[in-house]
Amino acid sequence: xxxxxxxxxxxxxxxxxxxxxxxxxxxxxxxxxxxxxxxxxxxxxxxxxxxxxxxxxxxxxxxxxxxxxxxxxxxxxxxxxxxxxxxxxxxxxxxxxxxxxxxxxxxxxxxxxxxxxxxxxxxxxxxxxxxxxxxxxxxxxxxxxxxxxxxxxxxxxxxxxxxxxxxxxxxxxxxxxxxxxxxxxxxxxxxxxxxxxxxxxxxxxxxxxxxxxxxxxxxxxxxxxxxxxxxxxxxxxxxxxxxxxxxxxxxxxxxxxxxxxxxxxxxxxxxxxxxxxxxxxxxxxxxxxxxxxxxxxxxxxxxxxxxxxxxxxxxxxxxxxxxxxxxxxxxxxxxxxxxxxxxxxxxxxxxxxxxx
Numbered sequence: 001x002x003x004x005x006x007x008x009x010x011x012x013x014x015x016x017x018x019x020x021x022x023x024x025x026x027x028x029x030x031x032x033x034x035x036x037x038x039x040x041x042x043x044x045x046x047x048x049x050x051x052x053x054x055x056x057x058x059x060x061x062x063x064x065x066x067x068x069x070x071x072x073x074x075x076x077x078x079x080x081x082x083x084x085x086x087x088x089x090x091x092x093x094x095x096x097x098x099x100x101x102x103x104x105x106x107x108x109x110x111x112x113x114x115x116x117x118x119x120x121x122x123x124x125x126x127x128x129x130x131x132x133x134x135x136x137x138x139x140x141x142x143x144x145x146x147x148x149x150x151x152x153x154x155x156x157x158x159x160x161x162x163x164x165x166x167x168x169x170x171x172x173x174x175x176x177x178x179x180x181x182x183x184x185x186x187x188x189x190x191x192x193x194x195x196x197x198x199x200x201x202x203x204x205x206x207x208x209x210x211x212x213x214x215x216x217x218x219x220x221x222x223x224x225x226x227x228x229x230x231x232x233x234x235x236x237x238x239x240x241x242x243x244x245x246x247x248x249x250x251x252x253x254x255x256x257x258x259x260x261x262x263x264x265x266x267x268x269x270x271x272x273x274x275x276x277x278x279x280x281x282x283x284x285x286x287x288x289x290x291x292x293x294x295x296x297x298x299x300x301x302x303x304x305x306x307x308x309x310x311x312x313x314x315x316x317x318x319x320x321x322x323x324x325x326x327x328x329x330x331x332x333x334x335x336x337x338x339x340x341x342x343x344x345x346x347x348x349x350x351x352x353x354x355x356x
Contacts, residue, residue: 001350014242015214021234029230036299048282050241056252079326083319099166105329117208143216146183147223159232251348
């Protein structure tokens with residue numbers, strides 16, 4: 001997609017870092033959380049910062065805003081109305097709603113990476129049958145959703161997506177064993193098809209396989225094989241955020257060649273400028289969350305006094321603070337389709353390299 005070295009770093013490298021962090025969890029996070037450094041690095045600098053990287057594809061680009069003003073106005077407004085309504089009418093389900101939106105986003109992103117590699121293979125002359133496309137998608141869904149089903153059947157765990165009780169428990173039973181058999185069967189079928197295609201076309205689709213393998217490893221290790229907050233966070237956010245940073249940087253770098261304004265001024269400062277803006281925005285958001293809602297990270301945010309909100313105040317502020325996340329989830333599902341491929345997007349997704 002971006003070149004062999006960068007692709008391997010973004011997918012296999014991110015997975016390796018995540019798994020090393022999980023392996024070192026007893027030393028790095030003996031309290032199972034990791035303290036301020038883990039929150040700063042994993043949550044702020046990766047998880048929340050990657051949410052704001054979508055700004056380079058949307059709200060930082062004046063021409064893009066003019067192209068689809070209704071979309072970029074309606075999505076955050078609809079998110080605020082939906083989340084605000086749930087917060088006022090059924091506050092106990094607010095985090096459940098956001099958790100399942102986030103889960104859908106995380107799963108669909110992995111499906112999307114595989115789809116990009118598959119489309120690039122087709123562009124390079126390696127055809128795909130409909131059954132192979134279905135097998136690819138089912139394998140990625142199995143790699144992500146079987147661990148999540150296991151999680152639902154073994155609640156409570158020592159970790160959660162956002163807050164305790166956000167996922168709804170289901171009863172364990174024979175269905176979960178059957179799901180595990182299907183999980184294994186799909187990986188066997190995927191492996192046989194990968195071997196068949198390698199022999200038939202004399203080409204190994206390494207990028208796609210790296211996405212599938214890294215997804216399967218990190219989701220299983222972070223959710224099923226371990227049972228800790230630090231391990232889940234490390235396995236979950238690093239492999240999700242790192243490739244997305246690369247995608248958006250590649251997009252913004254190409255976009256800056258033809259569009260003056262905020263995108264160009266930031267990208268001209270290089271990777272550090274790009275990441276610096278994202279981390280600053282993420283830090284500010286978490287500052288608001290902590291001082292207004294959580295009051296749990298004095299080491300990072302104690303330079304400002306906490307502000308105690310009333311029950312109604314919390315019901316109004318919480319959905320407002322959720323809007324950037326929800327907007328990111330929705331726009332990410334819309335923006336990266338082949339039909340939306342501009343020159344910058346084609347470059348970011350590697351299609352200009354394929355056609356060349």
